[in-house]
Amino acid sequence: MEKETMRKTMQKGAIAFSCDSQALTDGFLWAKEQALQYAHDHDPVGPWYEAALPGREAFCMRDVSHQAAGAHFLGLSAHTRNMLLQFARGIAESRDWCSYWEITRRGTPAPEDYTNDQDFWYNLPANFDVMDACWRMYALTGDPDYLENPDFINFYDRTVTDYIRRWDHDGDGIPDRAAVGSRRGIPSYDEQKGMERMAVASDLIAAQCRGFFSYAKLRRAPEYAEKARALSSLLESKWWDEKKRRFYGAMDMNGNFLDSLGSPHALVYFNAVADGKKQAALLAQLEQDGKDGIAVELLSHYPEIFFRYGEPAQGVKWLHRLTDPALKRREYPEASFAAVGAYVTGLFGLSADAAARAIATGCYLPEGIGYMALTGCPLFDGFIDLYHDAAGTTLRNHTGAVLHWGDAAVAPGEEVYQQY
Numbered sequence: 001m002e003k004e005t006m007r008k009t010m011q012k013g014a015i016a017f018s019c020d021s022q023a024l025t026d027g028f029l030w031a032k033e034q035a036l037q038y039a040h041d042h043d044p045v046g047p048w049y050e051a052a053l054p055g056r057e058a059f060c061m062r063d064v065s066h067q068a069a070g071a072h073f074l075g076l077s078a079h080t081r082n083m084l085l086q087f088a089r090g091i092a093e094s095r096d097w098c099s100y101w102e103i104t105r106r107g108t109p110a111p112e113d114y115t116n117d118q119d120f121w122y123n124l125p126a127n128f129d130v131m132d133a134c135w136r137m138y139a140l141t142g143d144p145d146y147l148e149n150p151d152f153i154n155f156y157d158r159t160v161t162d163y164i165r166r167w168d169h170d171g172d173g174i175p176d177r178a179a180v181g182s183r184r185g186i187p188s189y190d191e192q193k194g195m196e197r198m199a200v201a202s203d204l205i206a207a208q209c210r211g212f213f214s215y216a217k218l219r220r221a222p223e224y225a226e227k228a229r230a231l232s233s234l235l236e237s238k239w240w241d242e243k244k245r246r247f248y249g250a251m252d253m254n255g256n257f258l259d260s261l262g263s264p265h266a267l268v269y270f271n272a273v274a275d276g277k278k279q280a281a282l283l284a285q286l287e288q289d290g291k292d293g294i295a296v297e298l299l300s301h302y303p304e305i306f307f308r309y310g311e312p313a314q315g316v317k318w319l320h321r322l323t324d325p326a327l328k329r330r331e332y333p334e335a336s337f338a339a340v341g342a343y344v345t346g347l348f349g350l351s352a353d354a355a356a357r358a359i360a361t362g363c364y365l366p367e368g369i370g371y372m373a374l375t376g377c378p379l380f381d382g383f384i385d386l387y388h389d390a391a392g393t394t395l396r397n398h399t400g401a402v403l404h405w406g407d408a409a410v411a412p413g414e415e416v417y418q419q420y
Contacts (some may be wrong), residue, residue, distance in 0.1 A: 012036060012075040013375035014383070017343055021369050024316075024347075027323030031339035032074065035067075038333050039076055045086065045107035047079040050333045052102055058110045059083050060102040061126035063215055063334050065133040066300065069211030070341035074139050075378055080137055081145060088155035096185075097163035098122045099130075099196075113146050119182045123191075124167060124175045127159040128211025132270070133374045135214035142244070147218060160215050160224065164208075171332075174208060174231075176200040181251060188250060190263045198258065201250040202239050203266035204229055210270035223331045229274075235267060236275050245281050247273075248266055265289075268309060271303050283309055290318065296329045300338035307346030312364035315346050348374055357402040363388040379403075382412075392419040 011038050017028040038050035050056070050064035050072060064087070068080045086107070090099035094117045101122050102110035113121035118260075138146035146152060167175035167185055176235045177187045179194040189200030212228035215221060239248050241257075248264020267273050268282050283306065290302060299322055307315035321327065322339050329335075331387045344350050349362025357380065365372065371389040382399030396415040410416045 003047075005303050012039065013129065014075055015073050015340075015378070016375045017373070019368065019369055019372040023320060024369070025318065027282075027339065028343050030036050030323055030325075031070075031336040031343070032356075034331070034336035035070060035074055035333070038336075039079060040105060041079075043105040043107075045071075045103065045105050046082040047076075048083050048105060049076060049079050049337075051083070052110070052333070054316075054331050054333065056102075056104075056110065056112070058102050058104045060110075061087055061099065061130050062123065062375055065129040067334055067341075068133045068137055069140070069337070069345060070337035071341055072137065072314070073344050073358075073377060075228070077137065077141050077143070077378065080133075081143060083239035084130060084134055084137070084146075085149070085151060088134075088149075088151045091127075091129060091155050091158055091163075093162070095120070095122075096166045097127075098126070098185075101126060119184065121186070121187045124177075125189055125207035127163055128207040131156055131211045131218070132207075132214040135218050138218070139409075140352050140379065142357075152218075156215055156218055160360040174200060174205055176240055177253075183193070188262055189266065190250070190261055192261070194258075195250075197252050198250040198261055199253045202235060202247055202419050203249075203263040203270075203398045205235055205239070205273035206270040209235070210274040213271075213351070232272050232274055235272055237279060240278065246285055247278075247282065252376075255293065263298070265298060265301060268305050271308075279309060283311065283314075289315070296322075296327065296332045296335050299327075300332075302333045303342035303346055304338065307342065307349070307364070309418055312346070313366070315342065315364075316366045319346065344374065344377060347372060348388065349385075350377070352379060357401060359384075361386065361393055363393050365390060376412055392417060394418075 005210060013032060018025055041047050051059035051067050071080050086103050087099045091097055100109040100114060102111050102113045120187060123218055124254050134152060135145045162177055171175050176199045177185055187204050188194050189203055190201060193310055206393060209228045209231040212224045216224040241248055247258040247264045249264055250258040252258055264282060265286050268279060271280050277353055302318035303315045303322060306318060319342050322335055347364055352359045365388060374386040377384050380399050384397040384398060387394040394415060394417045395409040395410060400412060408416050
């Protein structure tokens with residue numbers, strides 16, 4: 001009976017959220033239903049979901065990497081694995097160890113971005129972002145493909161060696177743009193006017209930092225964790241403007257910093273800054289940028305960032321904004337997938353370690369709300385249910401083996417309560 005319940009609940013969209021806030025409940029329901037509309041199962045590329053401009057019928061490396069957590073909680077982990085594998089298989093020497101930035105439902109490079117191997121659009125943070133997504137998906141699923149599949153392994157190994165060497169024109173170990181204005185190797189995710197002047201950007205260094213941390217875990221290579229810490233130190237020293245108390249966004253070909261370009265929010269999104277005061281300065285900058293008005297692509301990162309850095313009230317505020325029916329371009333796929341992810345990893349504080357079959361929660365109960373419930377949440381080889389109120393949290397284990405939750409070992413089918 002337990003196995004049959006598990007099988008049914010692991011189907012697409014089985015996850016459900018409820019609480020005594022109609023706005024939060026409605027927000028989750030919209031995000032879930034909207035995201036599932038973008039999931040496809042029977043196209044030539046295999047299972048996939050839209051992760052690009054709506055109607056493009058394609059998925060790009062950046063958006064898949066960010067949508068992956070929400071997709072997992074929606075029961076789309078097989079879709080994510082297939083899409084990440086398509087990117088891994090696309091890496092090639094003929095493209096200077098780039099993959100295809102955007103792939104269509106037919107399994108071909110999107111013509112809007114790709115002409116041939118000498119002329120194509122590519123944002124250089126992408127390889128590192130995909131590698132980090134692979135590690136995060138392993139942590140949630142325990143899928144051995146992420147550790148053992150030769151195509152994934154080749155992608156990881158080529159990224160931290162050949163890819164960097166090919167795009168590192170000044171010998172500092174960090175990829176940079178080959179020529180002003182070139183779309184083949186854009187050193188940032190920033191695509192605003194003026195980005196053609198960038199040689200390197202802080203979000204690229206942050207992505208490389210996070211990619212190295214993930215590579216250290218995926219390939220059991222602790223020396224790359226040290227390399228990652230060195231990149232973090234570089235950002236905190238060379239890329240910090242002490243006078244303005246903020247990070248520079250980009251640098252031009254002459255080594256001059258460009259204040260108006262780059263994506264500084266990526267430094268906290270990729271956990272690339274260790275200094276608490278500088279983290280706080282970044283969060284304050286994000287808050288101000290949000291008030292001034294930002295594109296939905298950036299806004300989609302806000303809830304998870306503020307939850308992660310210990311500002312849950314702000315996380316809830318931005319979650320409401322992200323799910324607001326009046327939000328411009330709310331139909332962009334990243335918005336709904338990111339919202340689902342933020343409900344689970346933000347409001348419930350869920351994180352996982354598949355190798356240890358361990359999970360952690362840090363539920364946040366917004367002011368005026370008495371309870372929150374999450375049922376059918378995919379995890380490892382099954383799912384879990386969580387219920388949280390002012391007194392504590394209850395976990396029910398519907399996976400195939402014991403879960404380690406803090407000091408508790410929760411057997412399959414068992415329900416455990418922890419009081420706060």
